[in-house]
Structures are given as C-alpha cells and as structure tokens.
Amino acid sequence: MTEGAQLTQVEASPRYEVFHTDCPARDMVDHVTSRWGIWVLISLRSNDLRFYELRESIQGISEKMLAQTLRVLVQDGLVWRKVEPTTPPQVTYGLTEFGREIGEPLTDLFNRITQRLPPRSPG
Structure with missing residues (x-):
C-alpha cells in the first residue's frame, strides 16, 4: 500500500506537463x-568546433539553419558560444555539461x- 501512495503522490504533482503545447520541456x-x-549535439560530442567546422561536419545544413539551430541550443543551455574579438570574429561552440548529458x-x-x-557496400 505504501508504494501505491508514493506513486499517486508523484503523479499528483508532475514537474512539467510535457503533453501541453506551452510546456518548456516540450520546447526543448x-x-x-x-x-x-x-x-549539432552529436557533432559537438567529441570536440569544440568553430562555426564553419561544424557546418562542414554536418553535410546538407545551410549556414542559416545552422545559425538558427545553434541560437536555440545556446538559449536552451545545451551549447555554449565563445566569440574571439578578431577580424573576422572567430566563433567557437561546444557542449555545456547539460548538453553532454542530453x-x-x-x-x-x-x-x-x-x-x-x-x-x-563499397563504391
């Protein structure tokens, strides 16, 4: 009986309503x-990469889509972004601890x- 009570308690107060369209966990x-x-996450699993290195590692992605994807993943806290103040700026991306976990x-x-x-098959 105790197990059932614990299960009911967990179900009664979920952290996120993942099946609702406005849930932040669902967005992530x-x-x-x-x-x-x-x-992007798989490409960054081994090394931090500069923007163009990342683009070359993911065949078929456009610069625009890569930039949009990186922007969202940085906002979600999965990827970090470092800008070197050079001309042109060198931008490097890597996984945060949370990004590595995911x-x-x-x-x-x-x-x-x-x-x-x-x-x-070869060829």
Whole structure:
C-alpha cells in the first residue's frame, strides 16, 4: 500500500506537463530532436568546433539553419558560444555539461542504429 501512495503522490504533482503545447520541456525536446539539433549535439560530442567546422561536419545544413539551430541550443543551455574579438570574429561552440548529458543518449541511439544497419557496400 505504501508504494501505491508514493506513486499517486508523484503523479499528483508532475514537474512539467510535457503533453501541453506551452510546456518548456516540450520546447526543448523539439529543439534537441529537430532535423538539425540532434546532428549539432552529436557533432559537438567529441570536440569544440568553430562555426564553419561544424557546418562542414554536418553535410546538407545551410549556414542559416545552422545559425538558427545553434541560437536555440545556446538559449536552451545545451551549447555554449565563445566569440574571439578578431577580424573576422572567430566563433567557437561546444557542449555545456547539460548538453553532454542530453547528447549521451543521442550518441547511444546513433551507435545502436549504425550497429544494426547492414554493412555499406563499397563504391
């Protein structure tokens, strides 16, 4: 009986209503799992990268989409941004501790998928 009471207590006061459209956690999930968000997080998992290095690592992304994706991920606290006052400015991006935490299961998912795919044929 005690377990049931504890479960009811947890269910009675959820931290976020993730199925509501105005939930901030839902917004963050949308940003992380967006078409490009997941690739930015996976690309930054090993190294901090400058904007153009990041763009080259993610084939098919436009500068505009990369800039928009990075802006949102920085606002969410998943990615940090450092600007060097040079001409032109050098902008470097990396994962925050929270970004690394979120990126870990994404990397695991990516690894599981690629391990299950049939081997690529040469050519």
